[in-house]
Amino acid sequence: MDEPLHPDVAELGFLIGTWRGRGTGVYPTIEPFTYEEEITIRPASGKPFLVYEQRTRRPATGEPLHAEVGYFRAVGGPTVELVVAQPTGIAEVHTGTVRDATVHLRSVEVARTPTAKEVTSVERTLVVEDATLRYELHMGAVGQPHQLHLKAVLHRA
Template sequence: MNRAHPDLDSLAFLVGTWKGTGSGRYPTIEPFEYVEEAVFTPGPGKPFILYRQRTRRAGDGEPLHSESGYIRPGGTEGAELVIAQPTGIVEVHTGDLCGSRVRFRSRDVRLSPTAVEVSRVERCISVDGHTMLYRLWMAAVGQPFQVHLEAELTRV
């Protein structure tokens, strides 16, 4: 059966393939612009959404960040997110759902021995029709918690 699990109803607003552009900044790096493709796929008959994204630098198309993970319903008005990054960073989040907006706050960030230091991450995703806006904050490399990414994607 390929039907989405009924427990995914509250997260269905995320499902689809999304493309768009974003910008990034942090005190320790040069600001940058990027293009992104993100795909949210319901697990067939299972209560999770598979999430994958990849990005390229705007202009020269150089591959930048990519990541993949799972979003799970997390009880009443809640959600959970687990993400692995090829840079050796793993994030475990719980999220608050409010209609078609979810804000994930990291419960745990774990690093492989050679990963850059990241201690806290928050990700806010909101969908209005076929437009997704997200913002990501992090505390990393000794800097206080602040915005790293902002993007606007369109469901294709």
């Protein structure tokens, strides 16, 4: 069903769709891994934000891995905001920019439940070119400096 798009989120319209692909994950404290991913980004009944849903699986077994949900918020001009919640007990609050089909976001807050892993910074860059979405995620976590955790390439379904 086509939902109306708020004029402020037109800048983010290139993100809208269902995207499927694969990624790789690294961090100094873990074994490198690969994952399959589906991302859906959709308008929200004419409101100035986009609804974001993501889930991943381990390719060999289909076992669910990370998942998250959130909102991209258009606040005028090139400024964008993102809120994301994860079942691992982490909530990210970001501010950033959108330019040339590239969204760059850096956390201003990372909140954690008492049992969540220690994540202190998250940075997300998403680039859409034709029907391909590429992203990278850097984080500071578990005592390690801010660095790459994820890199993925997805295609519009």
